[in-house]
Amino acid sequence: MAEKKLGLQTVKLKNPPSIISTSSIVGPKESEGPLREYFDIKLEDDLFGEKSWEKAESKMVREAVRNAIEKAKLKPQDIDYYFGGDLLNQIISSSFAARELQIPFFGLYGACSTMTESLSLGAMNIDGGYSDYVVAATSSHFCSAERQFRFPLEHGNQRPPTSQWTVTGSGAAVLAKKGNGPYITYVTTGRVMDFGIKDANNMGAAMAPAAADTILRHFKDTGFDAKDYDLIITGDLGKVGRDLTVDLVFKNGYDISSNFTDCGVEIFDLENQDVHAGGSGCGCSAVVFCGYLYNQLLNKNLKKVLLISTGALLSPTSTMQGESIPGIAHGVTIERMG
Amino acid sequence: MAEKKLGLQTVKLKNPPSIISTSSIVGPKESEGPLREYFDIKLEDDLFGEKSWEKAESKMVREAVRNAIEKAKLKPQDIDYYFGGDLLNQIISSSFAARELQIPFFGLYGACSTMTESLSLGAMNIDGGYSDYVVAATSSHFCSAERQFRFPLEHGNQRPPTSQWTVTGSGAAVLAKKGNGPYITYVTTGRVMDFGIKDANNMGAAMAPAAADTILRHFKDTGFDAKDYDLIITGDLGKVGRDLTVDLVFKNGYDISSNFTDCGVEIFDLENQDVHAGGSGCGCSAVVFCGYLYNQLLNKNLKKVLLISTGALLSPTSTMQGESIPGIAHGVTIERMG
Numbered sequence: 001m002a003e004k005k006l007g008l009q010t011v012k013l014k015n016p017p018s019i020i021s022t023s024s025i026v027g028p029k030e031s032e033g034p035l036r037e038y039f040d041i042k043l044e045d046d047l048f049g050e051k052s053w054e055k056a057e058s059k060m061v062r063e064a065v066r067n068a069i070e071k072a073k074l075k076p077q078d079i080d081y082y083f084g085g086d087l088l089n090q091i092i093s094s095s096f097a098a099r100e101l102q103i104p105f106f107g108l109y110g111a112c113s114t115m116t117e118s119l120s121l122g123a124m125n126i127d128g129g130y131s132d133y134v135v136a137a138t139s140s141h142f143c144s145a146e147r148q149f150r151f152p153l154e155h156g157n158q159r160p161p162t163s164q165w166t167v168t169g170s171g172a173a174v175l176a177k178k179g180n181g182p183y184i185t186y187v188t189t190g191r192v193m194d195f196g197i198k199d200a201n202n203m204g205a206a207m208a209p210a211a212a213d214t215i216l217r218h219f220k221d222t223g224f225d226a227k228d229y230d231l232i233i234t235g236d237l238g239k240v241g242r243d244l245t246v247d248l249v250f251k252n253g254y255d256i257s258s259n260f261t262d263c264g265v266e267i268f269d270l271e272n273q274d275v276h277a278g279g280s281g282c283g284c285s286a287v288v289f290c291g292y293l294y295n296q297l298l299n300k301n302l303k304k305v306l307l308i309s310t311g312a313l314l315s316p317t318s319t320m321q322g323e324s325i326p327g328i329a330h331g332v333t334i335e336r337m338g
Numbered sequence: 339m340a341e342k343k344l345g346l347q348t349v350k351l352k353n354p355p356s357i358i359s360t361s362s363i364v365g366p367k368e369s370e371g372p373l374r375e376y377f378d379i380k381l382e383d384d385l386f387g388e389k390s391w392e393k394a395e396s397k398m399v400r401e402a403v404r405n406a407i408e409k410a411k412l413k414p415q416d417i418d419y420y421f422g423g424d425l426l427n428q429i430i431s432s433s434f435a436a437r438e439l440q441i442p443f444f445g446l447y448g449a450c451s452t453m454t455e456s457l458s459l460g461a462m463n464i465d466g467g468y469s470d471y472v473v474a475a476t477s478s479h480f481c482s483a484e485r486q487f488r489f490p491l492e493h494g495n496q497r498p499p500t501s502q503w504t505v506t507g508s509g510a511a512v513l514a515k516k517g518n519g520p521y522i523t524y525v526t527t528g529r530v531m532d533f534g535i536k537d538a539n540n541m542g543a544a545m546a547p548a549a550a551d552t553i554l555r556h557f558k559d560t561g562f563d564a565k566d567y568d569l570i571i572t573g574d575l576g577k578v579g580r581d582l583t584v585d586l587v588f589k590n591g592y593d594i595s596s597n598f599t600d601c602g603v604e605i606f607d608l609e610n611q612d613v614h615a616g617g618s619g620c621g622c623s624a625v626v627f628c629g630y631l632y633n634q635l636l637n638k639n640l641k642k643v644l645l646i647s648t649g650a651l652l653s654p655t656s657t658m659q660g661e662s663i664p665g666i667a668h669g670v671t672i673e674r675m676g
Contacts, residue, residue, distance in 0.1 A: 001470065002418065002464075002467055002468055002469045002470050002515065003467035004466075004467040004468050005418065005468060005469065005470075009442045011468045014467070051659075052659050054655055054656070054659060055659065080340065080343065081527060085447060087428075088653065088655070089427045089428070089653040089654070089655060090425075090427070090447065090449065090651065090652065090653035090656075091447045092651070092652075092653050092655065092656045092661075095530060095651040095664065095666075096530075096651075096656070096661070096664070098529070098530040098666075099530040099531075099532050099651075099664045102529050102530075103529065104347045104527035104528060104529055105527070105528070105529060105530055105666060106446070106448070106455060106458075106459065106527065107446065107447045107448045107449075107455070107651075107666070108444070108445065108446055108447065109423060109428065109429045109445045109446065109447040110444070110445045111428065111445075117444060117445070120444075121444065121459065124462075124463065124466055124468055125462065125466075126340075127466065128342070128462055128463075128465065128466025128467070128468070129340055129341035129342040129352070129466070130340055130342050130343060130349045130462055130466070131340045131343065132339065132340050132343075148655075177340065189419060189442040189443070189444065190442060190443070191436070191440050191441065191442055191443060192433060192434075192436040192437040192440075192443055193437075194437050313428065313430070313433040313434075313437075313445075314428065314430075315426065315427040315428035315430050316427070317392055317426070317427060317430065317486075318392070318428075318430045318434070321389075321390050321392060321393065323430075323434070326433065326434070326437045328433075328436075328443060328445070
């Protein structure tokens with residue numbers, strides 16, 4: 001078996017990369033949510049001075065990446081690779097940001113799992129001896145996502161209780177060969193799982209089987225269980241998917257109920273912010289990690305976290321052609337050491 | 339500097355992975371082209387027994403990956419990671435193939451640069467000690483791509499002379515820690531380059547600056563030049579982009595004119611197959627590499643090849659919003675040794 005491989009889907013990094021800085025940008029609604037104090041830049045306007053939501057989203061990515069690099073006291077030319085992607089067709093938010101940044105670019109598409117996909121590949125890239133610094137980043141925007149995946153906002157359609165609110169935000173993290181942590185120590189890569197959900201307004205249920213599969217796989221591969229973590233947190237399952245995941249994991253012999261939550265549940269006040277089942281989008285786990293969780297790790301309020309961003313792999317075309325919505329979830333262990 | 343890094347954008351692999359098998363599937367038009375004898379599966383019908391072109395494309399990916407794995411005398415569960423992506427919105431061809439294959443999946447979007455993006459990440463993954471076997475795969479389909487990026491075929495619009503013909507095809511390669519080669523020895527990762535081209539029917543010109551940039555960067559980082567290679571071959575620049583690339587590279591001090599060509603020029607008979615400037619699409623460099631080039635490397639007709647798949651980073655939305663079309667190009671050195 002490969003030197004760093006553990007079990008079926010996990011690797012243990014030999015020289016765990018340090019996350020030396022992060023940056024987060026959020027929209028107006030996220031700026032009013034319970035985690036507001038942890039975000040670096042809070043937009044007063046969804047358009048961010050641009051003429052379209054898509055251009056605004058790309059600007060968020062560019063500024064999040066630039067800001068993270070600055071906070072690390074580096075320049076874009078110091079960064080060896082940029083791993084990034086987003087929800088928009090042909091990942092234009094990330095590609096156009098990469099055009100401005102001029103960092104060698106690996107474009108990714110993992111739907112809302114992209115934050116941990118980029119952290120996984122970035123961490124393996126450094127640990128593999130290919131780079132000193134990489135940046136991992138992703139984004140989503142409520143208005144560009146609704147227009148693309150569901151209905152234009154002008155349509156004013158009703159949203160069912162299972163629907164989630166796409167987070168307007170971008171998060172970026174700079175990973176380095178050396179640093180004081182927190183460190184990425186394990187990477188568990190997901191398979192595409194499909195339980196036959198066809199409702200594009202019930203993403204949490206579509207993604208829960210993938211989240212549960214990756215959590216269970218991580219436990220089996222590493223020998224860890226819930227008590228080895230201060231927190232296990234998924235990307236954007238919302239309330240419905242979070243509860244399903246706890247049940248699915250429990251049915252397979254592990255109880256995560258006491259230290260498990262979901263970024264989509266944490267980012268909004270579900271009662272008062274009218275977001276139905278919670279937040280979603282690549283930006284959801286990106287800003288919750290780059291804002292709140294990173295802060296808690298730095299301040300030692302959290303010592304070991306399993307972050308599992310979760311993606312629903314649909315397109316409007318696949319939905320129109322009667323396909324169900326498969327999901328994927330990638331997990332990374334992020335921990336202080338010592 | 340990182341252990342395996344060379345210059346600004348290149349890494350030299352320490353234990354070069356071996357490409358132990360490949361597979362290629364092509365559509366009817368490609369089956370009539372000059373490289374027809376090198377493809378494994380030739381479809382008589384663009385729909386491949388499915389109800390939509392999108393489903394047909396996903397089936398091509400699945401079968402190409404399965405076939406490559408079988409030719410390597412392996413099973414899907416022996417493969418540690420699947421690196422793949424395609425042109426369709428939210429890479430549904432690859433995601434739905436990954437659902438069937440159940441291999442841990444890293445979804446990529448590099449537009450038509452995806453074949454070398456997946457080979458780059460796959461090779462670094464093995465050399466980094468994370469896996470014994472990975473599969474790298476991509477696809478495109480003329481009918482699904484025209485519908486998505488330009489006009490539905492039913493519209494019957496005219497195509498200008500600079501336009502290219504998206505290849506219907508999928509290619510997959512199995513990389514292994516051990517094997518008899520050919521080996522992936524160097525990886526040069528591209529930056530996003532933009533020369534302000536706005537014509538979605540002139541992709542060759544949009545991608546040429548990125549191709550030239552990556553070729554020049556590869557030469558500077560490694561100290562190689564054209565004479566160190568039997569063949570330098572880009573992904574899908576077509577006739578227009580190929581000539582521009584030769585000029586751009588020449589203006590920067592290197593003459594590649596004697597051993598340079600483009601997969602999009604080679605796959606079709608440009609005179610007799612009515613494809614205007616040549617072939618394009620992720621599938622273009624995928625099937626030319628997995629079919630023709632791999633065969634030539636095995637038979638020692640070629641000993642050292644620089645393959646540079648080239649991607650145009652546009653979406654219909656970015657075009658409608660007045661954006662120009664940036665390009666990206668990723669290079670890998672593939673060679674016999676001894």
